Structures are given as C-alpha cells and as structure tokens.
Amino acid sequence: MNPLLKKLSPTATNMIRMDHTHVLATFHQYEADTHPKTKQALVNTVAVALEIHAQLEEEIFYPAVRRVVTDPVVIDKSVPEHDEMRRLIARLREKMTPGDAEYRTFMELMRDVMHHVADEETVLLPAAERMLADELGELGAKMTKRRLELSAPRAGEIAGNTLRALPASTMLMGVGAALAGSLLLKRAMRRRA
Numbered sequence: 001m002n003p004l005l006k007k008l009s010p011t012a013t014n015m016i017r018m019d020h021t022h023v024l025a026t027f028h029q030y031e032a033d034t035h036p037k038t039k040q041a042l043v044n045t046v047a048v049a050l051e052i053h054a055q056l057e058e059e060i061f062y063p064a065v066r067r068v069v070t071d072p073v074v075i076d077k078s079v080p081e082h083d084e085m086r087r088l089i090a091r092l093r094e095k096m097t098p099g100d101a102e103y104r105t106f107m108e109l110m111r112d113v114m115h116h117v118a119d120e121e122t123v124l125l126p127a128a129e130r131m132l133a134d135e136l137g138e139l140g141a142k143m144t145k146r147r148l149e150l151s152a153p154r155a156g157e158i159a160g161n162t163l164r165a166l167p168a169s170t171m172l173m174g175v176g177a178a179l180a181g182s183l184l185l186k187r188a189m190r191r192r193a
Contacts, residue, residue: 012061012132012139013125015147019053020117027110029165036097041164043106047089048158050113052150054082056143064139065124068131074124081116085109 010018023046030042062075069075088109096103129136151158 009137009141009144011136012064012143013129013136015140015143016053016057016061016120016125019049020121023049023053023113024117026165027113030106037164039103040097041161043092044157044161045165046106046109047092048154048161050085050089052147054085055150056146058082060139060143060146061128064132064135065128069127074119078116078120078124081112084112085116088112 009015026042026045026049030039034042058079062078066072066075088105092103092105092109096105132139
C-alpha cells in the first residue's frame with residue numbers, strides 16, 4: 001500500500017462516519033420547494049454516494065469485521081438493506097422526475113438510510129473499533145484507494161451534481177473566495193519578485 005495514501009486516509013470507521021454525514025447533510029438540503037433540477041442533483045448526489053459507500057463496505061469493511069465478530073447480526077442485515085437501497089435508487093433513476101408526486105421514494109430511501117446509519121454507528125462501528133483497532137488505518141487506506149477507483153469513471157457526474165445542488169449564494173461565495181485568493185497570491189508573488 002502506498003505509504004502516503006495510508007498516511008492521508010481516514011480510518012475505515014471514520015470514513016464510514018464521514019460518508020454518513022455527507023449523505024445526511026445532502027438529504028437535509030432537499031426541501032419541498034427546492035427547484036426540480038436541484039432536487040434531481042441532490043438525489044443523484046445521494047445515490048452515487050450511497051452506491052460507492054455500500055460497495056466499499058461490502059468489499060472491504062464487512063469481510064474484515066466478519067472475521068472478528070462473534071455475532072454478525074448487524075452485518076447480516078446490512079447487505080439486504082444495501083440491496084433495498086439499490087432498488088429504491090434504481091426506481092428513482094428509471095421512473096421518476098423531480099416533479100412526480102411519487103418522488104416520495106426519496107424520502108423512503110432516506111428513512112431506510114437513517115435506520116441503517118443508526119445501527120452502524122451505535123453497534124457496528126464501535127465493535128469494529130474495539131476488535132480491529134490495529135487494522136482500521138490499513139482498511140481506511142484500502143477503502144480510499146477503492147473509492148478513487150470507483151469514483152474516477154463518475155467524476156463528471158459527481159462534479160455536475162455537486163454544482164447543480166449548490167445554492168447560488170454558496171457558489172457566489174466560492175467564486176468570491178477564489179478571486180480573493182488569487183488576488184492575494186498575485187500580491188504575494190509581486191512582493192517576492
């Protein structure tokens with residue numbers, strides 16, 4: 001494993017918590033009066049994040065935890081929960097547009113995700129931290145490497161959804177910050193010359 005990747009990667013459990021936080025924060029941006037294109041971008045952002053997250057857990061994290069736990073109840077129910085999540089995501093992508101009354105499927109997805117997150121964060125992650133303490137850094141590095149592999153082909157989709165989901169005020173602040181940063185950098189470069 002690349003030593004720099006290992007050094008820069010969060011532990012596996014912290015990565016999972018960060019994913020949970022990202023998905024829930026994105027969900028909380030979704031409001032009834034949100035513009036339909038923004039709703040679609042938020043749903044797509046959540047969908048991609050959940051798909052990658054579930055694949056990382058199933059390929060890397062769950063097998064490691066399964067090796068050390070005596071009662072794999074949470075893991076045993078997690079994979080079927082991931083399957084249900086994938087079914088709801090497919091339904092959102094195939095059959096609905098943000099204006100559909102049936103778009104409540106997104107709320108159903110998020111309800112399921114919140115339940116799943118609660119189980120993982122109160123049972124599975126603390127158990128993993130006790131039983132896999134010495135391996136969590138290495139697992140995090142493996143998950144980071146795999147995340148990059150899974151995200152690379154979807155980079156354009158991820159970037160587009162992120163831009164469409166951002167409120168205009170946030171974009172304006174970002175542009176302003178970038179301009180201010182470039183001006184400060186130019187001044188600093190002139191002073192050095």
